[in-house]
Amino acid sequence: MGLLGELQPWHWAVLGIVLLILEVFAPGVFFMWMGIAAGIVALFSWLIGDMSWQAQVLAFAGLSLVSVVLGRWWLSHHGMATEEPTLNRRGEQYIGRAFNLDEPIVNSVGKIRVDDTTWKISGPDCPEGSRVTVIGVDGVVLLVKCE
Numbered sequence: 001m002g003l004l005g006e007l008q009p010w011h012w013a014v015l016g017i018v019l020l021i022l023e024v025f026a027p028g029v030f031f032m033w034m035g036i037a038a039g040i041v042a043l044f045s046w047l048i049g050d051m052s053w054q055a056q057v058l059a060f061a062g063l064s065l066v067s068v069v070l071g072r073w074w075l076s077h078h079g080m081a082t083e084e085p086t087l088n089r090r091g092e093q094y095i096g097r098a099f100n101l102d103e104p105i106v107n108s109v110g111k112i113r114v115d116d117t118t119w120k121i122s123g124p125d126c127p128e129g130s131r132v133t134v135i136g137v138d139g140v141v142l143l144v145k146c147e
Contacts, residue, residue: 007053012042012060033071037063091119091137098147104128105144112142 019035041060045051051059099112105126112121112132123144126132136143 007045007056009042009046012038012045012056016042029071029075030068033067034064037067089137091140091142094119094134094142095136096134098131098133101126101128101130101132104130105132105146112144 016035016038019031019038023029023031023035037060040063041056044059045056094114097114099114101110102113103111105121105123108122108125110121110123110126111118113119120141121132121144122138122141123132124146126146131147132144133147134142135145
């Protein structure tokens with residue numbers, strides 16, 4: 001019967017460790033859940049002792065599916081804490097900062113220069129040279145108020 005007919009708990013433990021190592025190299029927190037499932041199958045097959053290879057593979061498939069779905073659900077509801085929550089949301093990094101207008105805001109639309117980038121802005125009409133504060137972001141448009 002080959003390898004499948006002789007599945008032992010250590011096979012599942014090794015598979016779990018390999019999957020956890022793969023998680024280090026692959027983004028997305030996917031292999032970790034499958035590695036946990038393999039670890040649980042290793043524990044079950046060790047405790048039960050005489051599990052058929054079909055039951056072990058079926059348990060691994062089911063536990064992998066359940067752990068991936070539950071893991072994704074948990075991550076989407078709890079997220080991961082970070083020191084830089086706005087790292088990939090550049091516009092949000094400017095909320096609260098004040099800038100001088102190089103051009104007036106006309107019909108609630110204008111532009112400001114932030115460091116080396118020009119941003120579209122939306123806010124009340126203000127003359128050139130006015131000071132504006134970023135109060136929000138709408139896509140790639142900074143929402144401002146005149147001071």
